[in-house]
Amino acid sequence: MDYYCSKCNEDIEKKVYDYSKKEFGEVLCRNCQKNSEPKKEVGLNSQESKYREGMIKGRIAETLIEELFLSLGYDVFRYGMENTVPGIMKLLKDVKGDVATNIRRMPDFVVKKNDEVFFVEVKFRASETLTKKDLPKDYPFMNAYFILVSKKHIKCITYQELMDGKEITSTTQNYLGKRKEFDLEKETVIDFCNFAVKFFESV
Numbered sequence: 001m002d003y004y005c006s007k008c009n010e011d012i013e014k015k016v017y018d019y020s021k022k023e024f025g026e027v028l029c030r031n032c033q034k035n036s037e038p039k040k041e042v043g044l045n046s047q048e049s050k051y052r053e054g055m056i057k058g059r060i061a062e063t064l065i066e067e068l069f070l071s072l073g074y075d076v077f078r079y080g081m082e083n084t085v086p087g088i089m090k091l092l093k094d095v096k097g098d099v100a101t102n103i104r105r106m107p108d109f110v111v112k113k114n115d116e117v118f119f120v121e122v123k124f125r126a127s128e129t130l131t132k133k134d135l136p137k138d139y140p141f142m143n144a145y146f147i148l149v150s151k152k153h154i155k156c157i158t159y160q161e162l163m164d165g166k167e168i169t170s171t172t173q174n175y176l177g178k179r180k181e182f183d184l185e186k187e188t189v190i191d192f193c194n195f196a197v198k199f200f201e202s203v
């Protein structure tokens, strides 16, 4: 097979053809390459793609838990500053100090039923594991509940329990449906577990 430049029709070698296809997205001789812009990278690179995928999983988990509490008659407030002031996370990125740190760590939700109010932090973990080590140093919300969504289960642990060395793993029994404080209907929680199975099937 002959190779030739798509601009000036000059014959080229195979290695020039391969190089040009890869770098310029079209077939050009060496001379014409000099006057062309190399092909731009399009789409996400693998690191960005992984990061975005993680964000999406987290958001799905948050929405799942939000809808769960709403369906059981709770008021749910998206408490994180990112929801109150869009873009503030970006602004806080280069800010040091306690206020910025604490704002950044605000739990995802406040859920309220009757006179009871809870801070809720939602996490998605394919590994179904949450331990004291996962807490940021000096975590300021000592009355927070951590709800862990995995592919199959929804489990819950408090800040205090984590500090006491308790943890969530794939074999622990600390299911959200068992938390007395929330008084959740088991059947509804199971319905939402089935949603989780559906959404996170392939992750």
Ligand SMILES: [Zn+2]
Binding pocket: 005, 006, 007, 008, 009, 010, 028, 029, 030, 031, 032, 033
């Ligand atoms: Zn050419």
